Amino acid sequence: MDFFLQQLINAVTLGGFYALIALGYTMVYGIIQLINFAHGEFFAAGGYMGVILLAWMDSQGYMQTHPWLCLTVAFLLAMAYCAVLAMGVEKVAYKPLRRASKLSVLLSALGMSIFLQNGLMLTQGVYDKTYPGVYAKGALQVGDFNLTYLQLIALALTALLMVGLNLLVFRTRLGKAMRATAQDRVMATLVGISSDRIISLTFAIGAALAAASGILVGLYYGSVRFDMGFVPGIKAFAAAVLGGVGSITGAMLGGLIIGATEIFTAAYISGEYKDVFAFVILIAVLYFRPTGLLGENINDTRV
């Protein structure tokens, strides 16, 4: 039972990481029906930005004096950086293709993903980069199982970001404009919403969430790699599809399910095949319920 609880905590943590990335996929897909292949790269770039900033602050000695402030600054800067990066990618590679065929946009996204990944490799090298491991070494003992401080931070931050996003989308004017654009871009434009600006902002918000996930993953596993974006990116897309593309709650749920599958498969069945199960779930969901668990019935032609 304790083993199970321990795995459950791990599963929720991992699921949270996936959910944060999946939110970006789901929001972008909800608005312009594009699988943004480059999204996984924002996650990787966020992880790298975190390690660069934290290592620099460590070398300057700020980490010893104000560790929490440093962490906060690293998070904010990395998220802002990835938001700007995403807006740039959108402007260069996707915006000119608004009226082009879907295949063109998809390939452009694929090209951007390869470009960003190799850019990361060229500037940062092919080897793992290690996070300065000063943070939250200990663990909270609850009964027989451990809740590491890192997991605690990850869970709290994931929850905070998700609540924040929900508030943004459902309580603010900007969120209202986003929802309107997702529903019908032409009509939204007619009532005075600048759809280009909304699309750009959606990319930025999604990338910022992915960047946060990137730092969390980096802190959690201790290191980052230039090609760390691809597999989590696909799994997060699986999570978005699982929950129903376009649905924010769905993406969170989907992320948790994918995370849980991975952890429990590794714990009880086989560690080597844990990735296979994520893909099998993706295919099974698309086969039996193409609109996902929480997705509404989208018109056939839009899919």
Added chain:
Amino acid sequence: MTPASKGLPAKLAFGALWVYLLVWPMTGIGAQGLDFVPAAKITGAALLAVLACLGLWKLNRAGGDQMGRLGRSVSGAAARVPVKLALWGGLAALLVFPLLSSRYGQDVAINVLVYVTLGLGLNVVVGLAGLLDLGYIAFYGVGAYTYALLSVHYELSFWLALPLCAALAALAGCLIGYPTLRMRGDYLAIVTLGFGEILRLVLNNWMKLTGGPNGILGVKPAAVWLPDPEEGWELTRMLVKSPLSQYYLILAIALFTVLAVRRLGDSRIGRAWEAIREDETAASIMGVDTFRLKLLAYAMGAVFGGLAGAFFAAKMRFVSPGSFTFIESAMVLAMVVLGGMGSVPGIVLGALALIALPEFFRDFENYRMLVFGAAMALMMLFRPAGLIPAKRLGKRSEEDH
């Protein structure tokens, strides 16, 4: 100055500033402090590249008339050459090529031909039937592993294994195709990607069968019976080991593929595929059996992937999961799309452009994939139909929505 180029310097300056701001954090923050030079270098390189592209574009526009006339006269002259003569001439050139080139040239040519075969196979699925497939390399893998296993465990000859490889790849095509037939567009793409990854993970982890990441060693090369001058021109069993003989083997496979794909494209089946690509609903109303034909497209496309895979295993005499990654699928797809979907010469040109051209820039090896990614995105902006678009290519029905 044209009105469009009025704000050009300002735009360029703004772009450069923006690139600098994006690049600087990744290159300039380190334990030794803040460094502003590398980012400036990268920005300068990017600016130069943009200026070069702009200059070429302007030249192209300014000299458009002359260039167009030149192009027309060249193509007019080419058109006057009888088709048969051109074909035989081309074939002769292909046959003579390896005798005149170095070993390195032969290696590059073999690579190009492997990718031509793969590209043409994928063209059946993407170009003709309009089914976006991001996991095509899986069939290449199936072909390669089939031959490797048959050769290592049963000592089966290459020629006996070849049809089996094709058949197994076709079976894999059906297996992957069947559950995806209900999906379209993006979802189809992501599911095929999932299948490709599943296959790679299985190859990587099924230690007993595939040897895991270490792969399978000791695959036998293909063998042919040839008259050997040293034995008095008696028929002798020769192993296809040298790049020269490998070139002829893959040339035969590639030519077979070219012929087969051409014939398929012109056949009733090919027309039906094109109908499905243009408008699936309309095609099915007009009596096209979309279900069977889409499955057939997957199977036929996979056959050529399987053939190329078998050759690959026989050539390398070694297979490992590292050769069948997603990036390979992306390369083949890029060839098909850059060359021109549904057009055979287009794909040959695409394979040449993506495999042979980078060989000339070996010094920039590290930047190869970076440029590849950028080129892919740029191509979509400027020439989405590819270098040589297919003759019959309509507007896709999905785009209207």
